[in-house]
Amino acid sequence: MIAVALDESADDVREFTEGITYPVLLDPEHLLSELYAISNVPTVVWIDEQDRIVRPNSVAFGTDMFKEFTGAEAGPHQDLIRAWVRDGIEPLSPDEARAAVDDLSDDEVRARLHFRIGAHLRRAGDDAAAKRHFDEAGRLAPMDFTIRRAALPLTGGDPFGQDFFGMYEEYQAAGSPFHGLPPTT
């Protein structure tokens, strides 16, 4: 396992990683959201010994903590992982893998750029300018939680409160779009 936190600082992440022995990396610029077309977390990508992507972006959890909220259980994904690691079973073909992840649109790429500018300006102490960029990023990629939800704690909002609930309703109403495989059942 290599865990990558799409977070601004190590302090934001440390409480979640106590006792973890596998690598935990910090990605404040959200490079992975661009390189791998990741639009929400948690997203899991299976990579083999030769850097092949065997199973692309999927929403997958380690525990059933969020099952009621998302409909995703941890068990089925863990079964697939075991079959891969023990028996080399790849759960989908390369064609299926390619079809699973839509590319980022131009607006989704630009949203990432605005997010980075916003994050930088916030670090520089210009919250007003930062918010303008976070808002523009959210306008360009309204269904992307690595943009809209990630910006909440950076603009004084609560990613687990009312600010998020409205966003989540919008997301569901749009059919819960995600760049990748739906939760494993």
Place this chain on the structure above:
Amino acid sequence: MVQVTVIDEAPRVVDGAVVDGRIVVTPTALPQALGWELKPEGICRDDVCVPVRDRDALFAGDGLDLAAVAGALGRAVEVDADAAVFAVALPAEARRQALDALTAPPFTLADLDGVPHELAEWRGRKRLLVAFASW
């Protein structure tokens, strides 16, 4: 001359100027700004040169317009002229590598103690790359 912040994989500062809302650098500062160099053959990096049809269009006065250079490289750009900040997209080829070639694009990120790690560090092993967040 002002301090211009260029953000690709991370923010960094270069000397430049803001001319008519455009962020410019001297040609000699282009490698530091974008990692590419302007040569007679075009915009070059290592052995690769991207030919430029309209060289004049790359300039704003005597300075290179970073947005124009990035555009010539096919890279999306967003600018905050007031703050002198320029953000340029990662090469789309890297993302194509993931989505079309199903090959994990490389990256270097620091761990929680600030020590950088490359994805290649774990080549030769099966890996689950898990993107998560505190939000």
